Structure formats: C-alpha cells, structure tokens
Amino acid sequence: MKFERKERVIIVGCGRLGGRLATMLSDKGYQVVVIDNEENAFKKLPEAFGGIQIKADGIDLETLKYVDIDDAAMLVACTGNDNLNNLIAQIASRIFGVPNVYVRFEDTDKEKLIDGFNIQGIYPFKLTMGIFEEMLESDEEGED
C-alpha cells in the first residue's frame, strides 16, 4: 500500500477492527472518516482521535456522497455483516471508483462476489488457518 499522507480513508463499521484501524491510520497522518450507525461504537476510539466520526447508515448513498467518497483514496468495509460489507465495497469500487477498497468477510465463500473487481478481501478465517499451517510446518521442521 502506498498512500500519500493527508489522503482520505473511509472506514465503515467501527467495531474492534474498524476502531483500531481508524486510530492507527489517523495517528499515521491520514484524514480518517469512520461511519457507524451505533453511537456507542465510537467509544472504541481514543479521546484524542483526530478523525471524523459520522453516525449514519454506511450503505446509504447520501452518507457516502456526504463524506466525498468519490475522492477517497481508500475504503475499508468492516461492519459485522458480510452482505453489508459486500454492498459497501461494491458501491465504493464499482460506482465511485475508489482505488483501494478492502472488505472483511467472515464467510470465505463471499470471495466469489468480489472476484474480478478491484476489491481486496480480508478473511479472518484464512489468516487464522495460515498461522496454524505455519506453526505446524515449523514444528515439522523442528522434528527433522
């Protein structure tokens, strides 16, 4: 990933991942906008959070236009619902042409929905499996 600082990043879903990601990117100097439809969700952000919090529906086109999605450098769809994430990511990439779109999917089959589009999937399941595979491989090497 190569972004110019001060570029805008939109994060939809202020859960554990969204909240931490927003904090990290904001600390690194990006202009961060976090959208969540639950006011309480923003409690996960530190008091000194330098980004913008918007309590709204992330799949609503008006919300996305309001945060100037068409000139965002990156969007991360990480609500707790795979289908919502799919919709948000597709709006960002296919309708507004956001150059870097990341989507979190619990269900790895959802990959089939974004296949061929300029959307990058993040799969906690695959990441966890990857760690176990690595661990087992290194154990086997250790036995040799």
Added chain:
Amino acid sequence: MRIVVAGGRTQADFLIGDLVKKKHKIVVINDDAAYCDYLSSTHKIPVYHGDPSKYFVLEEAGIKDFDVLVALTHRDADNLAICQYAKRCFGVKKVICTVANPKNADLFKELGVNTVISSTHMIAQYISQAATVENLIKTMSVEDDKVIITEVLVEPNYGCVGKTLMNITLPENAIIGCIIRKSADMIVPNGNTEIKSGDKLLILSSPENQKKVMAAIAN
C-alpha cells in the same frame, strides 16, 4: 420456467401460490424453519431451510441454470448478495429482488440485478400516474385553502376543445386565469379565446368547485 424464491414471508407465500398455479417449477429457500414447514405442506414443492445469502445453501438447493431467481428478504444487502451469487456462480438467467430503501433500486440495477422492485417507488409512481389520468397535474392552494389553482392538461377528447371561453359554462367562483400553449408562451384569455387540445389551463377556483370545473372542461 424454473424459478427459485429466496426469503420473504407473506409476499413469498402469495408469489409461490401464484407461480405453482401457473405450472412453473418452483424451489424455495427460506431461513425460517417453521415457515419452511408451512410452505412445503401448503404448496407441495421442494423447500430448503437456510440463509439464502450463503453460497452452500444455494448450492444445496440446486439452482444451477434456473431461469429466474426472486430474492425477497427484508435486508437489501442480503438480496444483493443472493442475486449476485445466483448470477455469477449458478448461471441463473434473470435475477429479481425487492428493496426496502427506494434509493437502492437504481443502484442494484447498476450492480447487476435485472429487475429491482421497490414498493415505495411503485406507490409513488402509481400516485403520479393516477394524478395524470385525471389530469389534475398540480393543485396549489393559497390563502389557507380559500382559493386553489388547478393545472389541467386539455386532452383531444375534452368537450372544451374548439370552444371559446364565452361558450364554456364554468361554475361560480371559477375562472380560467391563464393558458399555456406550446406555440405561445402564455395567454391571459378573454371571452373570444379558443381552447385547443394540448393547452395547459391554470384555473382559479374555490376548493368546493374544483370537481365542477373539471366536469365543465372535460365534458
């Protein structure tokens, strides 16, 4: 035709009944176990219990190369995922869904759903059509509803076509204040002005007399 109906409650029940009657081959997927039991016993068709926005559920239901999929869940995002799976992974020819948010109608079409039905949209359309049928395109009230301005488009079959204002009997407290005609910008008519088909009349009247005015113009 081979049709799969995914999700939905009452509308699904109605739609399935209708399609079965028309001898289509129907497969149903629904995430409510009790509702699945009800549907399969009522309509005698294969019903799969599961979340239709999951790939393996659609796979199990065997919808490959079906002609039509209808997604009726109450979540717009779920309907999009169902339609996209059906089209991209199972070669379903035509995908149709309902949306709760009318703004999603055009959006979903752009994202590959063939037909998007928004009931709010349809109601709005119906109302505007009903209004044009009666040609009461716009009614504006002034002075706390004491006076209303009605805009009427004159159809070729209206009784007033070809008549001068002198020869049209309007009820009391009503006057044709202005005629908007394509060939001219606007006309403030007098008794000798002739009404033509396609004219737009702006009529000032009391609200009680609006219907009588319409009758005088149309009949």
